[in-house]
Structures are given as C-alpha cells and as structure tokens.
Amino acid sequence: MTVNKHDKRDIALDRTEELKQRIESYLEAAKSIPTGFKMEEEYQARKKELLQFFGATEENWQDWHWQMRNRISDVGMLRKLWSLTEEEAEQIESVSEKFRWAVSPYYLSLMEPGNPGCPVRMQGIPSIRELQDNWGKLDPMAEEYTSPAPRITRRYADRLIINVTNQCAMFCRHCQRRRSIGEVDKPAPVEEIKAAIDYIRQNPEVRDVLITGGDPLTLSDEWLDWILSELDKIEHVEIKRIGSRTPVTMPQRITPELCAMLESHHPLYLNTHFNHPREVTQEALRATRMLAKAGISLGNQAVLLKGINNDPHVMKKLNHELLKIHVRPYYIFHAKPVKGTTHFVTTVQEGLEIMENLRGYTSGLAIPWYIINAPGGAGKTPLLPQYLLTMGKDYVMIRTWEGKVFRCANGNI
Incomplete structure (x- = not known):
C-alpha cells in the first residue's frame, strides 16, 4: 500500500504527540527538583554568612588551602553556624566518636541547615543511623x-x-x-x-x-x-x-x-x-x-x-x-x-x-x-533491564524502551 506525503506527515505528528506524553511526567517533576544553578541565590546568601563567621574574604573562599583549614568537623562549631536541637547535636556527637566527619565551608553552604532530609546535608553531616547498622562490613570489597x-x-x-x-x-x-x-x-x-x-x-x-x-x-x-x-x-x-x-x-x-x-x-x-x-x-x-x-x-x-x-x-x-x-x-x-x-x-x-x-x-x-x-x-x-527476550538460530525477540516486542533477524539470513 502506498502512503502519500500528507499521510506520512500525519503519522509523524501523531508519533510526536505520543512521545510528548511519555516525557510529561519528567518535565513536571523537574520543575520542583532543586539544582545548584536554581539555588545560586541561596548559596550566595549562605556563603556570605560563612564568610562573616570566619572573618574571611572572597579571596580566602577561593583558596582551597583556606577551605581545607576551615573544614567544619565538630558539633560545637556546627552549632555556632546552625540552630541544632539538643537531640541532633547529641546524635552527631555520638556518631563522631566512632566515625570521623568533616565538611568544607563550600559544601556546607550548599546544605539547607533546617532540613535533615536535604540531599546534600545527608551526604556530609553524621546521622544516628550510622550507629544502627547491624549488617555492614568494614571492607566489603576485600x-x-x-x-x-x-x-x-x-x-x-x-x-x-x-x-x-x-x-x-x-x-x-x-x-x-x-x-x-x-x-x-x-x-x-x-x-x-x-x-x-x-x-x-x-x-x-x-x-x-x-x-x-x-x-x-x-x-x-x-x-x-x-x-x-x-x-x-x-x-x-x-x-x-x-x-x-x-x-x-x-x-x-x-x-x-x-x-x-x-x-x-x-x-x-x-x-x-x-x-x-x-x-x-x-x-x-x-x-x-x-x-x-x-x-x-x-x-x-x-x-x-x-x-x-x-x-x-x-x-x-x-x-x-x-x-x-x-x-x-x-x-x-x-x-x-x-x-x-x-x-x-x-x-x-x-x-x-x-x-x-x-x-x-x-x-x-x-x-x-x-x-x-x-x-x-x-x-x-x-x-540492565531485560531487552533481549529470546534468541533462536536465525532470530532474536527484543523489547524496546516502550515495551514493544519485535522479532529481528539474527545474522544475514
């Protein structure tokens, strides 16, 4: 059957709409995902607070040796910078007795101080869950x-x-x-x-x-x-x-x-x-x-x-x-x-x-x-997700990213 040019364009436009629908959920979710670029204004505000606390300059901030010397590594200093509850402070102190921690001023500036679920804070500030681990190993990679x-x-x-x-x-x-x-x-x-x-x-x-x-x-x-x-x-x-x-x-x-x-x-x-x-x-x-x-x-x-x-x-x-x-x-x-x-x-x-x-x-x-x-x-x-479903001497059955199943030739037959 011959398909004319107008019908081909209609098929392409229908496919475009289908593709748009497949990405809609991500586009909507992405609006609320915080990125460093979106958070630049907040970062600059926290950076300013840290510079004032340390009595430092922009030149200091850009000096990596200064960043290393001024890592935050004890709960006493952290409490001067953040409003921690007594429980939070006690838990951080308990963890630090077993597992060392330290955070550069720069990385601290990326954290939301009042949000324990901040994805940056969770990577840098100790959690009491570190002491509740019953199955981890010190060297699982041997x-x-x-x-x-x-x-x-x-x-x-x-x-x-x-x-x-x-x-x-x-x-x-x-x-x-x-x-x-x-x-x-x-x-x-x-x-x-x-x-x-x-x-x-x-x-x-x-x-x-x-x-x-x-x-x-x-x-x-x-x-x-x-x-x-x-x-x-x-x-x-x-x-x-x-x-x-x-x-x-x-x-x-x-x-x-x-x-x-x-x-x-x-x-x-x-x-x-x-x-x-x-x-x-x-x-x-x-x-x-x-x-x-x-x-x-x-x-x-x-x-x-x-x-x-x-x-x-x-x-x-x-x-x-x-x-x-x-x-x-x-x-x-x-x-x-x-x-x-x-x-x-x-x-x-x-x-x-x-x-x-x-x-x-x-x-x-x-x-x-x-x-x-x-x-x-x-x-x-x-x-990997399973994309190859079955294989015969002269064919393979594959699943595409959309879940569609196709039979394809296996070699030159």
Missing part, C-alpha cells in the same frame, strides 16, 4: 586481600589503583573507605608510593592506572606532578586516571596552576562524584570548564543512595545537569554495604527502574552504566 604491593589495589588484569592519601575535602557519609580515614589526614609515605610505582613498572600488562584515595587532589600540585611524571616514564602505562570529588565538595581546588600541570600528563582522565543536581553549581562549572579546557576528559561515578537520588526523575535531572558542565555520566554504583552506611542502600529493582526511565527517554550521553560490585572484590558487574 581490598586488603587484593593488594599485592603497598598502596595498590588490583582486581583486573590490565589496570589497578594507587591509593595515595586518606585526606578528603569532605568525608562522605556513604564512603566505601571510611575504615581508612583515621583520626588525622595522612598522605601515603613516599617510600610506599615508590614501591607501588615499582610494582607497576615490573608488571607490563598494567596499561591503566587510577590514582585515588581519599582524594588525590588534596595533595600539592608538586607531589601529584611527581607521581604522574613517574607513571609517564613507564612505557606500558597507556593512560592515567584520577578519582576526585573536589569538583563537587571543594571546586576551589581546581586552579589554573593545577590544570596547567595536569595538561602536561596526557592522556589523563578524571572521574568525579556528583550525586544530586543541587551539587551542580556555578562554582562546579568553573572548575569543570577549566579541566575541560586543559583537555581532561571528565566522567561521573554517582552512587545510588536512598533518600538522595533513588528516584528516576532526580537521576535523570542530575545527568542532564552534568552534561551542561562537561561531565559525562559514567557509572551509577549500587551502594556497597559498608559498616555505618547501609541506611543508604537501595534495592536493585530501584536501580533497574532508573535505567528503564533513562534508556529511550533521554540521549545516550546521559545514560551511565548501572554497576554492582560483586562481593569480596570480584569486580564490577553491569546490570
């Missing part, structure tokens, strides 16, 4: 059993991790390495870093090295430059990666000097860790834009966290905001059952529902992999 040399974690054939410090601009409440935080900030000893680099040098199958911690960008430019330079000298190391949350928790760390240094070590990638659209701010944009201009490829490794981002609309909005600041959504990690953090753990079904609401509903650039780490350090395993 990193202590996958360390063939000092500071090395190795789970895969061609790549590994160097853990260079336990320092962070903020100690996330869902941190997978909270067992390593300790009581004081402590960069790895020089001899241990040298031993790690020697191990890489002696294993020619290692082509990809991830520098992590803690947060490696809390190290000085000079020390990080030395580590990268040593890796540059190893012929079989093809790429280097840095894992850092400073673009989220302390974007002032990203300076022209840092970017110039990093640019001298290509090919270099940086994966960061935004978990909620509120964290995507103008300050974060300035940091990521500098990194992008230096040729640093940026990816995001979000963690699926109950009460923070376990909502399809929130996760989609986060991914859209990330693309606006040059950051490619890379992974959504299913939260690990780390001791003191399991109140954040969701069901796998929630993660799959999020993936169902991304594929087909937004561009591929905004769709990360949903990953669960197999227990005991057995590695990352991607989880």
